[in-house]
Amino acid sequence: MVEFLAQTGLNALYAASYLSLIAVGLVLIFGVMRVINFAHGELYMAGAYCVVALYAQGRAPFLAAVAAGAVFVGLLGLLMERALFRPLRDNPLGGLVASIGFLMILQAAAAMGFGVRMQNIPPASQEVLVIADRVRLALPRLWVIIAAAVLLSALWLFLKRTRFGWALRASAQDREAAALQGISIDRTARVAMFIGAALAGIAGALTAPMVSVNPNMGHSVIISAFIIIIVGGIGSLEGAVIAAFAYAFVHTFVATFADAVIADIVGLLLMLAVLIVRPTGLMGTRDRA
Amino acid sequence: MLLELKGVAVSYGKVPALRGIDLAVPAGGIVTIIGANGAGKTTCLRAISGLVRLSAGSIRFDGARIDGLAPDRIVARGIAHVPEGRRIFPDLTVAENLMTGAFLRRDRAAVARDLAEVFARFPRLAERRAQRAQTLSGGEQQMLAIGRALMAAPRLLLMDEPTMGLAPVIVEEIGRIVRAIAAGGVPVVLVEQNAELALSLADHAYVFETGALALSGPARELHDNEHVRAAYLGV
Numbered sequence: 108m109v110e111f112l113a114q115t116g117l118n119a120l121y122a123a124s125y126l127s128l129i130a131v132g133l134v135l136i137f138g139v140m141r142v143i144n145f146a147h148g149e150l151y152m153a154g155a156y157c158v159v160a161l162y163a164q165g166r167a168p169f170l171a172a173v174a175a176g177a178v179f180v181g182l183l184g185l186l187m188e189r190a191l192f193r194p195l196r197d198n199p200l201g202g203l204v205a206s207i208g209f210l211m212i213l214q215a216a217a218a219m220g221f222g223v224r225m226q227n228i229p230p231a232s233q234e235v236l237v238i239a240d241r242v243r244l245a246l247p248r249l250w251v252i253i254a255a256a257v258l259l260s261a262l263w264l265f266l267k268r269t270r271f272g273w274a275l276r277a278s279a280q281d282r283e284a285a286a287l288q289g290i291s292i293d294r295t296a297r298v299a300m301f302i303g304a305a306l307a308g309i310a311g312a313l314t315a316p317m318v319s320v321n322p323n324m325g326h327s328v329i330i331s332a333f334i335i336i337i338v339g340g341i342g343s344l345e346g347a348v349i350a351a352f353a354y355a356f357v358h359t360f361v362a363t364f365a366d367a368v369i370a371d372i373v374g375l376l377l378m379l380a381v382l383i384v385r386p387t388g389l390m391g392t393r394d395r396a
Numbered sequence: 397m398l399l400e401l402k403g404v405a406v407s408y409g410k411v412p413a414l415r416g417i418d419l420a421v422p423a424g425g426i427v428t429i430i431g432a433n434g435a436g437k438t439t440c441l442r443a444i445s446g447l448v449r450l451s452a453g454s455i456r457f458d459g460a461r462i463d464g465l466a467p468d469r470i471v472a473r474g475i476a477h478v479p480e481g482r483r484i485f486p487d488l489t490v491a492e493n494l495m496t497g498a499f500l501r502r503d504r505a506a507v508a509r510d511l512a513e514v515f516a517r518f519p520r521l522a523e524r525r526a527q528r529a530q531t532l533s534g535g536e537q538q539m540l541a542i543g544r545a546l547m548a549a550p551r552l553l554l555m556d557e558p559t560m561g562l563a564p565v566i567v568e569e570i571g572r573i574v575r576a577i578a579a580g581g582v583p584v585v586l587v588e589q590n591a592e593l594a595l596s597l598a599d600h601a602y603v604f605e606t607g608a609l610a611l612s613g614p615a616r617e618l619h620d621n622e623h624v625r626a627a628y629l630g631v
Contacts, residue, residue, distance in 0.1 A: 270499070273488070273492060273495065273496060273499075274496065274499055276485070276487070276488060277485045277488060277496045280485045280486060280487055280488070281483050281485060283447060283467075283479070283483070284479060284483035284484070284485065285485075285496070286447070286466075286467035286468055286471075287445060287447075287467060287471065287476075287477045287479060287483075288471065288496045288497050288499050288500075288544065288548070289468045289471035289472055289499045289500035289548065290468060290496070290499055291466065291468040292466070292467070292468070293466070
């Protein structure tokens with residue numbers, strides 16, 4: 108039983124890792140751009156398809172495909188900023204609707220380029236870390252956990268310790284006041300979009316061999332990501348990470364001991380409970396809500 | 397003239413907010429803009445800082461056109477703006493808020509010196525430097541907003557309603573601060589609803605009414621002007 112619990116805990120840690128990469132990107136984009144990016148799940152999907160194209164079909168090394176995926180999806184983020192969000196800057200609803208349109212374009216592009224069938228991706232590594240007899244962690248899952256820990260720590264240091272990170276936080280709190288300090292709105296928007304999109308791309312690329320890769324795969328993560336950022340407090344990066352862990356552990360344990368549908372319901376109940384007790388989310392403040 | 401507005405007009409959609417404003421700020425002293433709510437005072441400062449686009453007219457700073465530049469480029473030219481409602485960054489600490497004001501500056505030593513100067517000018521901010529800005533009182537937040545603008549080492553300071561919502565004692569203190577800043581060589585454009593205070597501080601005054609310039613002249617003269625006394629000074 109102890110081993111079974113430990114194994115489920117490891118599975119939850121893996122889920123928490125990729126979900127926090129996705130949710131933190133979503134929060135960063137919302138904070139700086141004031142836009143709910145509905146296409147975020149499709150950025151994750153685009154990262155997975157980079158691995159399909161470069162690793163499964165193109166025979167490139169897996170991690171090189173992941174890196175290329177991060178850059179490619181980051182560039183997609185820059186494209187969204189320039190083509191959609193900048194012209195609609197004073198129109199938050201317009202940005203949201205445009206992101207829904209972009210979501211459909213990305214899905215159609217994936218379907219046209221690769222077909223609608225699930226993609227077959229060989230495992231990135233066959234190695235398994237054996238912690239105990241029945242507690243095992245496939246190496247590709249360990250990579251996801253390590254990548255999330257490293258990237259989120261790096262992002263945290265960037266935001267807290269660097270001048271431009273400060274500017275980004277100031278911009279997220281009050282974009283106009285930040286502009287009055289000489290902080291370029293265009294530049295902070297570009298950086299936030301690139302980082303936020305690239306994090307989703309990395310999550311998609313790293314998990315591609317372990318999930319079913321198809322043009323609609325974004326749906327499966329975007330709902331979870333929305334629940335996480337609402338539970339964490341919209342606008343709070345720390346909240347998003349904490350909520351990703353809470354959600355992933357609850358969801359994984361319920362799915363393991365009951366079933367996946369009940370786990371989805373419990374996830375939504377978790378969000379409801381937090382909203383009733385703390386309407387601004389765990390780490391949210393009134394200003395940001 | 398350090399700053400010169402000629403025929404400046406701004407519209408929000410089809411609603412004109414400013415119509416044909418001519419305004420000049422010399423290289424020293426305090427210029428005030430007074431007027432009722434909605435007279436266009438705030439819009440005028442926002443136009444200078446590039447937060448709203450002109451529909452007509454021009455703005456020159458130090459002889460060069462600045463209308464059409466992005467707000468961050470206008471800050472780079474040397475215009476700092478203390479916005480209406482303070483607009484400090486609530487989740488940054490007091491010290492971090494001040495340092496955002498120096499975002500464009502590369503001269504570390506001078507920035508450190510200016511930070512020490514701001515702390516000397518506002519001892520309360522020094523005491524609370526590690527606190528999140530949202531925990532400050534209204535008056536302290538206003539001091540923080542002013543300190544943040546000074547951290548840009550500006551050549552011109554725009555202040556929008558710095559006394560709004562503050563207790564009379566604090567209002568007096570803000571008045572002394574504004575005077576000290578101008579005396580220190582940084583000209584100030586002060587937008588105020590508190591006309592009595594504004595006219596007592598300023599050298600020159602402009603009166604805005606429904607988006608247009610109604611009157612202008614030396615502050616002392618406007619203080620004795622019958623229309624101004626009846627409309628803005630309540631006497």
